[in-house]
Amino acid sequence: MTVPRPEANDVDRRSLHERIAADLRDEIMSGDLAPGAGLPSTARLKERFDASNATVQKALQLLKDERLVIGRAGASVTVRDHRQRTVRPASYMAPAGSGAPYRWLTEAAGGGARAHSTLLEVAESDPPADVAEALRLPTSGRVLLRRQLLMVDDEPVELVASYYPLEIVDGTAMTVRRKIRGGPPTLLAELGYPPRLSVDRVSARVPTQDQYQALRLPGGLPVLRTLRVVYSDDERPIEATVMVKAGHLYEVQYEFTAD
Helix, strand or coil, X not given: CCCCCCCHHHCCCCCHHHHHHHHHHHHHHHCCCCCCCECCCHHHHHHXXXXXXXXXXXXXXXXXXXXXXXXXXXXXXXXXXCCCEEECHHHXXXXXXXXXXXXXXXXXXXXXXXXXXXXXXXXXXXXXXHHHHHCCCCCXXXXXXXXEEEEECCEEEEEEXXXXXXXXXXXXXXXXXXXXXXXXXXXXXHCCCCCCEEEEEEEEECCCHHXXXXXXXXXXXCEEEEEEEEECHHHCEEEEEEEEEECCCEEECCCCCCC
């Protein structure tokens, strides 16, 4: 049997050290190389990938830059603890209880991490086209933008831009540049717009310049972009949020029940 020759588009055009890093990255994210586990020795990696010592070291440096592994030249390299985090969108939908912190902070701290948010901007804004469509805005409709950076253990993990119809939030505490106890979902519920349905659209994208800098991203790895639209009674959209996080550090978990 003749094996067909690969087409030009089928060839992996990445350099060898990038391909080695990609295979090891996949093993780390899938758990084959667990937190605290040592990576194979340089000698074994050279044999496995038919690569030089310098090429293997370049691959390992990529993983170090991505904060997936730790180690130094001449020493063993190990997988960092608690690097990949699982995001469960259903955990964040309900408003926080009276006086309770924002649910995202509670969920992140549940794993023993120190979580906090930095409010970057609160202003009227022209929304992106997909946000305007999700909120069913009229042509040239404007929204209130609240943008923040979420941190875990002093590392930036998610850039969040939330958009609200002005007719709902105008004149409320939402328009003031300060944090809201319990987060916007709690205030929206108090205003008579409790969340009833949340719809996520998740895509992998090349980060923008702003996202690259804010999240301190390494190299050219993609980000996970989630457009979340929250609906209240009568299927009225009350919030559209764009959340961006490093694609190599997170996975998203959705849970469904069979009807």
